[in-house]
Amino acid sequence: MGTRRAPSLRRSAPVAALALVGAAGLTVAAPGTRADAAVPATIQLTVTNNSGRSEPVYLYDLGTQLSTGKQGWADAGGTFHAWPAGANPPAPAPDAAIAGPAPGTSTTIRIPKFSGRIYFSYGRKLVFKLATGGLVQPAVQNPTDPNHDILFNWSEYTLNDAGLWINSTQVDMFSAPYAVGVKAGNGTVRSTGHLKAGGYQGVYNALRARSGGWANLIQTRSDGTVLRALAPGHGIEGGALPANVMSDYVNRVWAKYANSTLAVTPFADQPNTKYFGRVSGSTMTFTNSAGAVVTSFQKPDSDSIFGCYKLLDAPNDLVRGPISRTLCAGYNRTTLLTNPNQPDTSGAGFxxxxxxxxxxxxxxxxxxxxxxxxxxxxxxxxxxxxVNDGSPQQAYLTLDPFS
Known part of the structure; x- marks a missing residue:
């Protein structure tokens, strides 16, 4: 996303439209690429409140205007407003809140060509501030963040000349349930993000049942409201989860590939593009098919694995980034010991x-x-x-039940 995050929110999920080549070989369009059918300057986003909660809902459309690169927000009609200059310490941002739907109803707004986030909150407006470098977004792993006790969540999207990409994300936290959808040019509607029946409580119950600190990821308000479960990287950052939680697995991976080879084929449509990793000491070195060294990685810590950054940094290139993304998925899904040919995409062994x-x-x-x-x-x-479509007719955000 183009908006500036607090440092601890740097690990947000990438919207596919911003990557030239996806980690598993999915090639997507770069911003500005023309679609078969022209994408209008704004499209409708219908927000439906099926949450069952009685509090008022507030919506926000924040991001970067793709035509200018400016950061700002969009109002309910899809008109872009650039943020004013920030300050040090950060100053309050203009109120960008849009009144959301009452329980059991829908509200339709228009979203412009943006790379950004759709925030929604229950009961209270979110607090946004502007630093000299741009917008400071919520960092709820910080107990002093002004949004810590607000129940909220967000979706990420990119709308450009090539179409719409919109996702539900739990990269930073699992919180208020929702799903996203798109009506394609042919009139079909696809959606994703819905939980199973009982799934919202199921996530919290499963984390509470896990030993080793996983229950500590759950944040609860003083009135008993469960607000969210932090992603494990944020849990490590705040001391809720042990910093060495993945170390045993990493040690076993390191031992395995000191004596065997890890093969990475990062592009599904380029099966002959392969890289081969071997461990020596604290370094895993990758070579290409000709035997030339292309990149190397130091032994990652748990935070690097959960955040897919630091020792697993993934630049938007055609070599290190794709290898790193593949390793990151293998470490998080713990498939590196069971399958020496990565990525493992089947799901059965995750x-x-x-x-x-x-x-x-x-x-x-x-x-x-x-x-x-x-x-x-x-x-x-x-x-x-x-979900994405090259000729989107409409987008959807559904606030799902908590029970």
Missing amino acids: YQDAVTNQYARTIHAQMADGNAYAFAFDDVGHHESL
């Missing part, structure tokens, strides 16, 4: 090791279609909760 990303495992298990964005490169193998 999260089977005793040491795994229990947060991602739990969320996927409770999704109606099995898809989620529980870590940044959950799109490896197309297990992400994303």
